[in-house]
Amino acid sequence: MGKRDYSMHGTDAARAVEAGLAAAEWYHTDVPRKEMKALMTRADQPALRDTALLFAAMIGFAAAGIALWPSWASAPFWLAYGVLYGSAMDSRWHECGHGTAFKTRWMNDALYQVASFCMMRNPTTWRWSHARHHTDTIIVGRDPEIAIMRPPEVLKLALAFIGLRDVAQAIPRMLLNASGRLHPDEATWIPEQEQPKAIRAARVWVRIYAATIALALWTGSFLPLMLVGLPRIYGAWHHVLTGFLQHGGLADNVIDHRLNSRTVYMNPVSRFIYWNMNYHVEHHMFPMVPYHALPALHEKIKHDLPAPNRSMPDAWREMWPALRRQMQNEEYFLERALPPTAKPYRLALHGAPVPAE
Amino acid sequence: MPWIDACAADDIDEEDVIRFDHDGRSFALYRSPDDSFHCTDGICSHEHAYLAEGLVMGYEIECPKHNGVFDYRTGAAKRAPACDDLRTYPVKIEAGRVLVEL
């Protein structure tokens, strides 16, 4: 048992509020207003291009998978389809949730609904939990989206790659919501006027899954489930591979995203799947900047940020030993060095613990 | 209620917003694409964020913290997590100055 209490109603939640860590004023790099406005500007074109590519690839891979089914020769196509369904949709859910993917609101909302369905994240509930993740990033007891809790558990981390825990939580929650009820935690962060929307979405989803299962039974084939539902399991690995890097091994209970988030340079395929969320410090500091402008934002503020990891393997090589140490000593974390051009961390201000040696 | 001289009209770019603090309160002053001026509360109704750090698109302001959206002409909340409307305040332009009735 670790010392940290990650529940939203526990001792750490109360302590965070007492210490002024909840809804605190976070550090921001100075960017002149004119430049920031240019970076925040919305456009439809990049996301239209990427979305057309995404759906065309999904249809193509699924068609090849169906054509070769049930031979093993279909496996690579399912793997590719699965990653787009179970991982690329994670970043689409995220970006559209912020409303920054497209300029046109209905396009954001439409892709948000599709991506929420694929990721089994209730579109209303998760909008609110993600807002909290931005207000109180990696504040124990306040942030409901902490992917790696301390001390890390190897089995939990490993299972995340096949999305089993997520799905095991999502299905009962969907059924609960469809029955017209919310979990007590959800009720604390979803305002009352929004709650019926969560229930409506769950009811639509239950119908879609019921139809898929009925079709599978009727045809006596797994195929419908390979297309809908199961890819959330067999295609989850990429969003976990990239998502763990966002905050893993770094400080918690601090109010400077440079201390608790990680920017990693990635290959173009992963960046397409992840929609540039590898620029994670930048995203947290300025969530209004759309995914397609994050590389430009990075160039503008990198003098004030820790050096990014050079690649995914480089970032995992940094994070994994830190997680191993946290398994022995949950107080341990990586403090990332700032370049001489950066404004120093104000550790004392937010009472951050010093890395344990 | 008094009209307060907030700033010069030219201090606000077209389709933009600036922050205006008065008497311990914070307001947001907007200049719309059709050159009309508007004023709302300066702090988001969802959590603590200065709207003047957000983005004006047409007649809407997007909050910099969680991307909640308001119509700044009416204060109406348009996109979650912004749910509660903002208060708005009358604005007039006189001799190139922006006056707000507070």
Ligand code: FES
């Ligand atoms: S603080 Fe403005 S939307 Fe949350």
